[in-house]
Amino acid sequence: METSDPISILRMDDESFERLSQYVTTVYGIKLPPAKRSMLESRLNKKVKSLGLSTYRELLDLVFSKEGKHSELLNVIDLITTNKTDFLREPLHFKFLSDSFLPEYFRTYGSRTLKVWSAACSTGEEPYTIMMVLEEFKKTNPFFNYSVMASDISLRVIQSAHHGIYTLDKISAIPPEWKRDYFLRSKDRSSNLVRIKPALRNKITYQRINLMDQSYNAVSQDIIFCRNVLIYFDKVVQEKVIRKLTASLRPGGILFLGHSESIMNMNVPLKQINPTIYQVPYGIA
Ligand SMILES: C[S@@+](CC[C@H](N)C(=O)[O-])C[C@H]1O[C@@H](n2cnc3c(N)ncnc32)[C@H](O)[C@@H]1O
Known part of the structure; x- marks a missing residue:
């Protein structure tokens, strides 16, 4: 069951976490062990709300639907990747x-x-x-x-x-x-x-x-x-x-x-x- 805490970060249910992490690991190689769940919540929380949804389950249903695969899925991947970089790095x-x-x-x-x-x-x-x-x-x-x-x-x-x-x-x-x-x-x-x-x-x-x-x-x-x-x-x-x-x-x-x-x-x-x-x-x- 997904709930809101006082600063209203939505919590992700086990099934949604499994579904998302399995997909991301299989398709993009990126490991998402349980310790990454709060990172996912903080990055995707706004997305759920901006789409007028109230749970991650709804978000994933949309993202993996026929229409969502072409639009929202890419946005979600954008949110999941870590892009830290610098000029003259290393x-x-x-x-x-x-x-x-x-x-x-x-x-x-x-x-x-x-x-x-x-x-x-x-x-x-x-x-x-x-x-x-x-x-x-x-x-x-x-x-x-x-x-x-x-x-x-x-x-x-x-x-x-x-x-x-x-x-x-x-x-x-x-x-x-x-x-x-x-x-x-x-x-x-x-x-x-x-x-x-x-x-x-x-x-x-x-x-x-x-x-x-x-x-x-x-x-x-x-x-x-x-x-x-x-x-x-x-x-x-x-x-x-x-x-x-x-x-x-x-x-x-x-x-x-x-x-x-x-x-x-x-x-x-x-x-x-x-x-x-x-x-x-x-x-x-
Ligand atoms: C931390 S940044 C590193 C950027 C730069 N190479 C550097 O060293 O500063 C990692 C980048 O890898 C990309 N990335 C993650 N998984 C990938 C994949 N399966 N295929 C291609 N790029 C991926 C992310 O989107 C992100 O922009």
């Missing part, structure tokens, strides 16, 4: 890119287009950081070419990445020259918003890709960033996803994982070159 990855990978790549392949995929891009800070690093490299190597694809399961974060608008505090760690070269300030000086310049914004292509999909519409990548998303999956799912990501990389391609993610004890064809940086050995297609 800076060692970007240092490796600019100091080691890019010079070697350019020496070997010249102007061949480097293909980069940010596979859980959230609100865009990760793919834009990648692009700033690539643009900096291009300043001294004008024949260098690249393309960046960014994907996520949440449409809300993809839209936000596409807009490329951030508050000033979000870009505090970015070097001043990069702020000058890659961001626009509002003409209204009292505004605390900045926007990525169109030249960068328009260069990213976006897709909605679920890492649980059978295969990905992203082949022959040179670099994949898949950071801070596998932590939400269990070990078996993590290994499956890493296998599919590896299959989307070229020989010599690089996979970046988040700081608390690893391929330890997994049977995957990758060579570790740093605690969270892996390479597909040459000779593996």
Whole structure:
């Protein structure tokens, strides 16, 4: 039985919790153990009320109905995913890119287009950081070419990445020259918003890709960033996803994982070159 507490957060009944957590784990890989029930309640409470409903059971009936599957289900997934991200997050990855990978790549392949995929891009800070690093490299190597694809399961974060608008505090760690070269300030000086310049914004292509999909519409990548998303999956799912990501990389391609993610004890064809940086050995297609 669902009840309201004094600050009126609706409580989720066992059956609804089971139904939702099973669906989310099966379809999106995201684990939702019982300890996550209060997180779900606080994130979905408003949704139930805004739809004029009074229980999670009603919400799930709607979400899993024929009409709901096309509209409300995506909104609910948007609410369930955790999208925390930052510019220059885990800076060692970007240092490796600019100091080691890019010079070697350019020496070997010249102007061949480097293909980069940010596979859980959230609100865009990760793919834009990648692009700033690539643009900096291009300043001294004008024949260098690249393309960046960014994907996520949440449409809300993809839209936000596409807009490329951030508050000033979000870009505090970015070097001043990069702020000058890659961001626009509002003409209204009292505004605390900045926007990525169109030249960068328009260069990213976006897709909605679920890492649980059978295969990905992203082949022959040179670099994949898949950071801070596998932590939400269990070990078996993590290994499956890493296998599919590896299959989307070229020989010599690089996979970046988040700081608390690893391929330890997994049977995957990758060579570790740093605690969270892996390479597909040459000779593996
Ligand atoms: C914590 S953010 C990480 C963002 C960025 N990669 C970083 O490290 O800063 C995790 C992102 O993974 C996405 N995500 C969760 N499950 C996913 C799945 N099955 N397929 C694709 N993206 C997923 C979420 O929507 C969220 O935007």
